[in-house]
Amino acid sequence: MSTTFKIQTTTHCDVLIIGAGGAALRCAAEILEKTPDADVIALTKVSHPQKSHTSTAQGGLAAVDPKDPLDSTLFHMFDTWKGSDCTADQNVVKKICESAWEQILWLENRGMHFSRDPQGQLSKRTFGGHTRNFGETSVHRAVFEADRTGKGIMDTGWGETLKRGITFINQCLAVELLIKDKQCGGCVVYKQKEGEFIRILAKATIFASGGSGQVFQVTTNCRQNTGDGLALALESGLPVMDPEAVQFHPTGIVGPGILASETLRSVGGILRNQALEPFMINYAPKMKELAPRDMVARAIESEIREGRGILNPDHNIPHVWIDLRHLPDEVHEKQIPEVSSFFKRYVNLDPKKELCPVRPSNHYHMGGIPTNEFGEVQNEQQETIAGLYAVGECAAASFHGFNRLGTNSILELITMGKLVAERVVEHIKDEPKSRLDIGVDQFAKRFSRYMGATGGDSLGELRNKMRSVMTEKVSVFRTETGIKDAIETLNELKERADNTAIAGRGLAMNQELVQRWELDNLLAVSMVICLAALDRKESRGAHFRDDYPVRKDDFNYHTLISMVEFGTPELGRREVDMSVFKAGGERYEMFDIIERKY
């Protein structure tokens, strides 16, 4: 049976947002507040915007309260710069840190349920890497809504956009970008529920498609984070910036991948291998379990690689143990109750009596679609594409450089969301109508190929193989041989994927077809991660090369990588913005290339 793929309808709008998470909704809300008549459409892969991955962010939002005499925006900028291993762009860092508190008030004034201090003001907590006086001592800078800050942002953003008449298209995919002559005119959308393809023409198109965590076997990311935005950009001839910058958390809980927080180690939890040896002493003799995140992650991964891990049979995932059995009941009950409950709920273990399985878990993608400080997407030559923007985890402006500080991610969503909106509002005023002359052809070829394949592989098996090889060879530590092995495997998987048949023939809610499309995206993103990691012969932030373990000044740049054809990349570079340092203002010397030591 052959299926033909045709555009069913064409819709026009002012603004089309690919995504409906925190960044998308903050951006949409601002556009609708400033131009109430604007037609704004937001697409989401999930069944409703509230189900977006932003909803799972726990910790908080870093923002310097101008009323706080102990903290200053300059300190926040410094922490971000240092944390990024001197690869964030300082113009972006300055903009975001300076507008942070205003955006917290925006959320509060529109109903977010922030936790309060006894005076009724916003409570603040401290986080790793947040300091005052340039690293002198820790500072209370993060506002939060209990352990569900991301949910608070989503509920507020969703409510505000609903109130102002946004149109959501749920459970759909953006399958082809309409782009020509450095101009973007919208995209082709596959509506899963109806099984239809439609064309949406827009004066402005905004990528807000989230992360790519499903590239790895264990991740804190939701099932839909398959790097679709990055793959779509690559397919359209656009570059991706710093794809090799991927953050891992040392202790994810085997199964759901969610974080077993740092606290477990700070209250005295001990990491043990298969022989129950406390192994951290071999990697960080003084600091042991309290060594920095990346060191702990590499230590765990080394134990696993050298055969001293344990394989969980149910999830087929190798791990080590965290031992909390010796901790007093009081510590279990007062200091780590929520993490204890995670172990109970997801692995059915009592941390008071039993060893708990943990391993490094993928957490965040610092790299993404390159934009300038206004969120305007750039091509390889760093020219902006008219009418095309990117914001949130899928974008790289770059606020995080090669390593993101805790609580800076959801801050980026709301600050950049607003800044991009300001630009978009100007653009749609000037742009009389959307472009109609951009042809559509790629999606039909692609989906016909998917439906026409006849091979016998299982998509799930191919996906699992990809996730294993990326975890083993290209996660917390990387070597030339390992990366090359991974590239070989990816090429083989790509070929097999191209031949894999899809059993379900209908187009309505055909999840297999969606998974097939996602697998292509995952493979493309995995490939650019590998190629960029191979090219960067140094270690920087979250990118650690075992064969080149130190940071080198020769690599003080952002990687740009384009890949229209799978496995055939073009590599380029973008300069790191050091405008704060160059401006020579107050304590400018702290914004030079400095050591990242804590």
Added chain:
Amino acid sequence: MTSTYDITLNVHRYDPDKERKWIQTYQLEAGRIMRFVDVLRKINDTDDSTLAWGSSCEHGQCGTCSMKINGKPLLSCELLVENAVKYFGTTTFTVEPLDVAPVVRDLVVDTEKAYERIDRVKPYIINPVLQDEDEMEHQISPETLERYVDATRCINCFCCVSACISSHENFLGPNAMLAAIVRIMDPREQEKQERLDCLYSADGVYRCHSSQACSFVCPKEIDVAHFIALAKEGAL
């Protein structure tokens, strides 16, 4: 200790292309700490790639993977095989989509339709109390917040709607009422009257039979019935 279970899933399926409904039986070996989402994924990967089901975060924060297992509405990402065997006393499970909206395919329901009830109660601040000074946060004491903060934890998984015994078709349902109640209790909202009118309308709180099924099934352990009781008493 048993390390794996041989389980049987009787899954209620629906094919929209042929408008066909049937029950399909899957038998598989499942590890003790596999969750039901892992079991469904295993079926997709090894047995039947066409079985459609929904999930997103898979750790109890988004409410996408709710379904009925042996009649109980729950989040399938939180149900471990071992616990299911113990709780239901069987290794055979009936798996059904949540009966809160039309089924799109197999276990996937039209969430948008389910959400229409939430949209009706306007889940945002309609008319905010203005601040004397611009750019200031509202002062809300921890005691005030404590009265309604539990109601803000709802993730709209619709398990409560599925369990609710009120048969009235237009009844707002527990989670929509909860969303309305939050903004009645939130001191930042000025528009109380419109909200009260909605809550005390023919589709509102008086359709509730006080069975407390909502509280019983809530995966977030929110005492939904407590908030509805406050509304009934006029004690919000």
